Amino acid sequence: MGDGGGGGGPPTPPPTQASFQQIQDTIFTPICTACHAGAAAPLGLRLDAASSYALLVNVPSVEAPGILRVAPGDPQNSYLVQKIEGRASVGARMPLGGPPLPQSSIDLVRAWIAEGAPAPAGASGTADVFRVVATIPAANAQVDAPIEALHVIFNADVDATLVGAAGIRIEASGGDGVFDNGNEICVPLADVRVSAVNPRMLTVRPVAPLSGDRFRLVLGTSAGIALADVGAHVLDGDADGRAGGEFSVTLDMLPEGTP
Numbered sequence: 187m188g189d190g191g192g193g194g195g196p197p198t199p200p201p202t203q204a205s206f207q208q209i210q211d212t213i214f215t216p217i218c219t220a221c222h223a224g225a226a227a228p229l230g231l232r233l234d235a236a237s238s239y240a241l242l243v244n245v246p247s248v249e250a251p252g253i254l255r256v257a258p259g260d261p262q263n264s265y266l267v268q269k270i271e272g273r274a275s276v277g278a279r280m281p282l283g284g285p286p287l288p289q290s291s292i293d294l295v296r297a298w299i300a301e302g303a304p305a306p307a308g309a310s311g312t313a314d315v316f317r318v319v320a321t322i323p324a325a326n327a328q329v330d331a332p333i334e335a336l337h338v339i340f341n342a343d344v345d346a347t348l349v350g351a352a353g354i355r356i357e358a359s360g361g362d363g364v365f366d367n368g369n370e371i372c373v374p375l376a377d378v379r380v381s382a383v384n385p386r387m388l389t390v391r392p393v394a395p396l397s398g399d400r401f402r403l404v405l406g407t408s409a410g411i412a413l414a415d416v417g418a419h420v421l422d423g424d425a426d427g428r429a430g431g432e433f434s435v436t437l438d439m440l441p442e443g444t445p
């Protein structure tokens with residue numbers, strides 16, 4: 187853009203290769219990040235340039251957990267498309283409260299997904315510091331429906347061989363909403379695994395759906411083994427910029443008003 191292509195000629199034909207960068211620059215950054223940014227982003231969906239790809243592609247929707255936000259190759263069944271076209275099963279058309287996106291913008295998103303939702307240039311499977319980008323449900327979320335699975339999205343591909351041995355656990359507060367006071371309950375887990383379609387996503391499934399308490403998911407260490415990415419970078423759990431430390435996130439399923 188900005189190279190003087192105006193001047194009343196015929197409209198520019200649609201690009202043959204829709205790039206994620208273009209979607210970021212023309213849709214997400216100028217329109218969606220008014221709400222979808224930072225810790226208060228609705229449903230934990232941050233659409234700023236540093237987060238958007240990791241939180242969209244092959245990541246389940248929060249509103250409709252049976253459908254992916256972006257299912258590569260399948261625009262029709264991508265929740266992102268359904269939300270901007272106003273045909274989602276839950277909630278409002280996006281952008282919320284604003285005019286609908288022009289058809290050319292919707293077509294750009296559709297074309298990118300149809301092409302397999304390729305990553306922006308420069309993205310790779312590993313990073314220098316391995317860290318958590320987001321969880322679904324989001325940290326400190328007040329959740330009403332029972333939670334059948336927790337998803338953790340990282341900034342690099344998870345080494346699946348370590349998942350079974352690393353210290354991953356869910357604790358319940360024991361009904362008082364307080365942790366570390368001795369009455370926590372360790373929630374039995376049915377399954378912890380790296381997603382088959384998204385190597386950056388870990389899914390933790392309790393034996394029974396979580397409800398009626400405050401819960402804490404901890405990605406810690408067990409007998410010295412912690413999560414790492416495929417490049418052997420150990421998780422920077424406490425976000426101090428260096429490998430090591432526990433990651434934990436709290437999910438509140440107590441009735442509103444509980445201290």
Ligand code: HEC
Nearest residue numbers: 217218220221228229247248249266269277278280281282
């Ligand atoms: C004014 C604030 C606001 C703006 C701007 C906005 N959203 Fe949203 N978005 C929300 C809220 C609130 C929800 C949850 C309620 C709902 O879906 O109606 C939501 C939900 C979503 C969801 C569902 C996520 C899930 O996991 O279920 C998607 C996808 C989404 N928005 C995409 C977008 C896109 C793309 C844009 C920009 C074109 C956008 N939103 C602009 C507030 C906003």
